[in-house]
Amino acid sequence: MEGAERLHALPSRLLGLAALQADRIVGEALAGTGARKWHYAVLATLVDDGPAGQARLAERSGIYRSDLVGVLAELGAAGHVDRVPDPTDRRRNVVSATAAGVRRLAELDGLVQAAQERLLAPLDRAQRAQLVNLLRALTGAGASPGERG
Numbered sequence: 001m002e003g004a005e006r007l008h009a010l011p012s013r014l015l016g017l018a019a020l021q022a023d024r025i026v027g028e029a030l031a032g033t034g035a036r037k038w039h040y041a042v043l044a045t046l047v048d049d050g051p052a053g054q055a056r057l058a059e060r061s062g063i064y065r066s067d068l069v070g071v072l073a074e075l076g077a078a079g080h081v082d083r084v085p086d087p088t089d090r091r092r093n094v095v096s097a098t099a100a101g102v103r104r105l106a107e108l109d110g111l112v113q114a115a116q117e118r119l120l121a122p123l124d125r126a127q128r129a130q131l132v133n134l135l136r137a138l139t140g141a142g143a144s145p146g147e148r149g
Contacts, residue, residue: 015138021119022119025115025118025119026119028115029112029118030108030111030112033107033108033111035104035108035111036071038061038067038068038071039071039074039075039080039104040105040108040112041061041062041063042061042063042068042071042072042095043075043081043097043101043102043105043108044061045057045060045061046081047097047102050096051097052095053086053092053093053094054069054072054083054093054095055092057095072095075101078100079098079100080101081095081096081098082098083095
């Protein structure tokens, strides 16, 4: 890596560059099937955590509420999610993954996993685990599955 050594020593800059590279790799992997990273995030959140109101889904998936509306419209048009009025509050919708959405997530999981392999190719298994743990600590994303009680 050429350039100013001070830049190459800044964790914030290195994280930013790594994030750009990760977004590019994952984006390319998903684009071939007409999907985007937010499609994956919504489907994974719904399948893993269950149906949710749009505000809660935005919070759980990390997608801005204003962006979520368009993502849900795309996923709904493809038959991957259902939006139905909340029986306890008809003013809000509850979003859930459909059977087609669960199948789509399984397809996207393979693509995302391959993208992770490409992104992390320079690291061995122990380094990958360490990186994930460090990133979780920095982002507050919580304990790894093996560390949960």
